[in-house]
Amino acid sequence: MARLLHHTLDPASRLARLMFAEYGVGVELEAIKPWSRDPLLLEINPAATVPILLVEDHEPPVVGALAVIHAIEERFSPTTVEGLFPATHAGRAEVWRLMEWVLSKLNDEVTRYVIEEKIVKRDQRGGTPDPSVLRVAKANLVEHMLYFNWLFATRHWIAGDVMTLADFALAAHLSCLDYLGDVTWETSVETRDWYARIKSRPAFRSLLSDRVPGMPAHRGYADLDF
Incomplete structure (x- = not known):
């Protein structure tokens, strides 16, 4: 079985997990703290980032979000779904855009600052956290949500009429921010309605059960109907 080195609230890792779950492929999860710069992690990836996918003992690790996405699609994309x-x-x-x-x-502009201030610094x-940094991230998120709202007002899914990897990528980021209570859904109705649909998918169940020790999920995080 493939093994994924990840962090619970790392959005790129969550994207990989969503792909595996959507394709019905089991993967062994190994949670790590990339900011700890463990020597074993640095030996695999000197950049000290996740996700990292370990597929076969005789193959080199697959490092980084884009490489992991490609590896999952190339190796595990089924023909039955x-x-x-x-x-x-x-x-x-449009998906890649x-x-x-x-x-x-x-x-x-948003996610990495929130994770750095609320997760990494705490650990x-x-x-x-630096309130000034979080204020900037919050203001940036408002601008992003306006764009996403516009997209979802004109499309059923973010890239068009069908769900794609771009939906999973956005859902992975917003789920991290939602866990930490940084999304104001009341002013983002179009994006909220889309998020309610995508987080109701079976592939999302494991993400909604995630918990960070000592930091409970924000109210409504695991509720399918908000």
Whole structure:
């Protein structure tokens, strides 16, 4: 069985977990704290980031979000269920455009700051979050949500008429932020309705049962109807 090195609230790791679950493929999860810079982790990935996928003993580890996404799609995408990439060139281009938006822009402007301030600092010698950083991240999230609301007002799924990997990528990020209570769903009705649909999928169940020791999930995190 494949093994995934991850952190519970790392969105890229959550994306990989959603792919495995959607495709009905079992994977062994090994939780780590990448910011601890464990020598064993650094030996595998000097960048000290997750996810890291270990498939076979004789094969090198698959490191990083894009490499892991490709490996899961290449090795484990079944023919019995609909895949997460559209059949058309235009459809795939839109998926990758939105994937880049989420994995780069949303992450760099919002998610990584929230995780750093609320999770990493707390774990490192009891550090406290910087309110000014969180205010900026919150303001950036408002702008992102306005764009997502516009998309969901014109589409059933984020990249078009069918669910794709881009939906899982956005759901992975928003689920982390929702766990920490940083999403104001009341002002994001279109995105909230989409999120209610996607978090009702069987693939989402393990994410909704995640808990960080000493940090309970925000109220409503695991509720399918908010």
